Amino acid sequence: MKRAAKIVVILLAVLSAAVAAALLFGAEWASPFSQDPGQRAIFFDIRLPRVLLGACVGASLAVAGAALQALLRNPLAEPYLLGVSNGAALGTMLAFVVFGNYVFARPLLAFAGAAAASVLVYSLAKTRAGMNVERLVLSGVIVTTFLSSVIIMLTTLLDAARLRSFTFWLLGDLSQATWSGVYLSFGAAVIATIILTSQARALNLMMLGERDAVDFGVEVGRVRLVVFGASSLVVGAAVAASGAVGYVGLIVPHLLRLAVGSDNRIVVPMSAIAGAAFVVLADLAARVAIAPRELPVGAITALLGAPLFVYLLRKN
Amino acid sequence: MRFSKFKRLVGFALVLVAIAGSSCRPSSTDDSSASNTRIFKDALGRDVSLPRDVKRVVSLAPNLTEIIYAVGGGDKLVGDTTYCDFPEAAKFGDTMNPILESIIALHPDVVFVSTASQIEAFMRTLAVRNIAVYVVDSKSVKDVLVSMITIGDILGTKSEAQSAVAGLERRIDLVRSSVNGRPIRRVFIQISKEPLFTAGHDAYMNEAVRIAGGDSVTSGIPGAYPNLSRETALKLDPDAIVISDNEGNHEPNSAFANSAAVKNGEVFRINADLFSRPGPRVVDAIELIARDLHPEAFEPK
Numbered sequence: 326m327k328r329a330a331k332i333v334v335i336l337l338a339v340l341s342a343a344v345a346a347a348l349l350f351g352a353e354w355a356s357p358f359s360q361d362p363g364q365r366a367i368f369f370d371i372r373l374p375r376v377l378l379g380a381c382v383g384a385s386l387a388v389a390g391a392a393l394q395a396l397l398r399n400p401l402a403e404p405y406l407l408g409v410s411n412g413a414a415l416g417t418m419l420a421f422v423v424f425g426n427y428v429f430a431r432p433l434l435a436f437a438g439a440a441a442a443s444v445l446v447y448s449l450a451k452t453r454a455g456m457n458v459e460r461l462v463l464s465g466v467i468v469t470t471f472l473s474s475v476i477i478m479l480t481t482l483l484d485a486a487r488l489r490s491f492t493f494w495l496l497g498d499l500s501q502a503t504w505s506g507v508y509l510s511f512g513a514a515v516i517a518t519i520i521l522t523s524q525a526r527a528l529n530l531m532m533l534g535e536r537d538a539v540d541f542g543v544e545v546g547r548v549r550l551v552v553f554g555a556s557s558l559v560v561g562a563a564v565a566a567s568g569a570v571g572y573v574g575l576i577v578p579h580l581l582r583l584a585v586g587s588d589n590r591i592v593v594p595m596s597a598i599a600g601a602a603f604v605v606l607a608d609l610a611a612r613v614a615i616a617p618r619e620l621p622v623g624a625i626t627a628l629l630g631a632p633l634f635v636y637l638l639r640k641n
Numbered sequence: 642m643r644f645s646k647f648k649r650l651v652g653f654a655l656v657l658v659a660i661a662g663s664s665c666r667p668s669s670t671d672d673s674s675a676s677n678t679r680i681f682k683d684a685l686g687r688d689v690s691l692p693r694d695v696k697r698v699v700s701l702a703p704n705l706t707e708i709i710y711a712v713g714g715g716d717k718l719v720g721d722t723t724y725c726d727f728p729e730a731a732k733f734g735d736t737m738n739p740i741l742e743s744i745i746a747l748h749p750d751v752v753f754v755s756t757a758s759q760i761e762a763f764m765r766t767l768a769v770r771n772i773a774v775y776v777v778d779s780k781s782v783k784d785v786l787v788s789m790i791t792i793g794d795i796l797g798t799k800s801e802a803q804s805a806v807a808g809l810e811r812r813i814d815l816v817r818s819s820v821n822g823r824p825i826r827r828v829f830i831q832i833s834k835e836p837l838f839t840a841g842h843d844a845y846m847n848e849a850v851r852i853a854g855g856d857s858v859t860s861g862i863p864g865a866y867p868n869l870s871r872e873t874a875l876k877l878d879p880d881a882i883v884i885s886d887n888e889g890n891h892e893p894n895s896a897f898a899n900s901a902a903v904k905n906g907e908v909f910r911i912n913a914d915l916f917s918r919p920g921p922r923v924v925d926a927i928e929l930i931a932r933d934l935h936p937e938a939f940e941p942k
Contacts, residue, residue, distance in 0.1 A: 352870030366899060367872045493836050493868070500871060501835050503895075617862060617873035619836075 329591050332584075336595055340380070340602040347376040347609045352616035375502035378566055379608040379622065380601035381510035382499070383573055385517065385563040387600020389556035390574020391581070391593045392521040395528040396552045399462055403574040404439075404560045407461075408468035410571075412442025413557075413564035414495060415472050418479055420565075432509055436561030442468055443553045497570030497623025499608050506566045513562035518597045520555040524548050525589040532587070570623045572630025573600055580633075681795060684756055684778035691773055695750045695796055702755035704920035705777055706731045708789050709753070711805050711921040714796035720747045727914065727922070741766055751775050751795065779919035781845050782852065782927075786810065789921065809924045813852060816931045819938045820854030826934045828855035829879035829902065832866050832917070837874055837894045841867040845919055850883065853931035854938075871896035880907060883930055887913035909933040 416438025450461035793802020
């Protein structure tokens, strides 16, 4: 495990550098040690929670993506493709429409939406003969497009002012980061990373094929349930806090596998760290690229993620 | 993204409200002999040939609908969008129809359109059917007044338009003279609370605030309605916040929690329909903002 330790050190160094850079730069100059209360407010009330929220959201989406890819033995498995993100987005929207600004309704309904989407995909894909991977991915596509159309319908029925904030939010936006949002997504990210890492050995065996995994004593059904449950939790929390930031769950685990191989005991927990660094840097770009104006972070992750993904596809 | 335009686009992408009452028989015959038509230059610099006697018009923007009524041409309006909610008579009901088909079915002499990026294809389609499109671009309060005169001219109600404009000019002058000499307030215009959008360089609202004795602190930022960094918003620390009051935009963004404006209770809500539509009611918004920013200037002596 000497190599694993080295990777941990490198990734932690990258994450620290990313966080440091993100705290140093912004639309305005702000030092935490400044005598000026305005600068301290910018640093502590706006920038710090936003950077930390970005880290939690990135960790959440990447760790969920890594675990889902291993579980489904499909490199395209991602919270998006399976409809988990859209389930969470729909839940958040309903919370907004029905419960207004009641803060705790959003993550709760987002989790409910993500879990409902997971269960729906799971039951659509399950046959008497067991779980078929192609069928699962197809079910994911169907659920995703169905939920997308419900979301589009809702945004159309809402009035223009709400439509505006939703279109923006659906792209992924960290600008309204609050400390309560940080605590919530930090909790969700840590819990989910621990749970999903605990399944890593089983996931390794399942990558050989489910029948082989059963022979090795893996309770395949239970692993599936735990992975779906934990990823719903973490994706729900992330989407409720920041909308649907795309490509993180796809790109980060892929890059890691290229660098360190496909041992899930390393890929799953390290995805959390690398995902955190990725979103923190993407959001830094979103904040400073056209300052004092801003871009939604989801636009940056997609901008970086899509070409990177094409490159990976061609290289393999 | 320019949201007022975006809103208009949504309006015309989705729905065109058709008609009440008036019969649908084609109006002007296609007689384009010189004596029966006049040429008007529109905001795109095009020469639009219109019948001397315009009888049926369609408006595809709420501000243009308001202008048509303000200049006394309301009886000629045969169709508009669902966003056209003022005056009451402009609400034609709620029949949803694909836009182009509805417009063609209304046989208008002219369709009034506000500048937006996607109108070109739309104009070509209407041109094939010999329906004239007149484009209006109101980038300032003065533009609003000028377009009122032109639209009045097109509709054959020029004198009514002139007296309406004169009335608005008097009210603007009164505001200017009332706030004249008062300290200029540093104003933040909030278009959307979360995410935070404000009025940038190209927004005509800066001018409305200026007339009312304020200086829009974001008027140097590029774009019409930029998404502003909350860090910058906090740093700007405005004296007053003018909120374009709309669904989801009633309170100042949390970045302003410790600003002078919030601490001193200098947060003012102005109905977005008055403030964000470049139409005649922007003068109502100017008066309200002036009274909010400089209440002492309007106290009876």
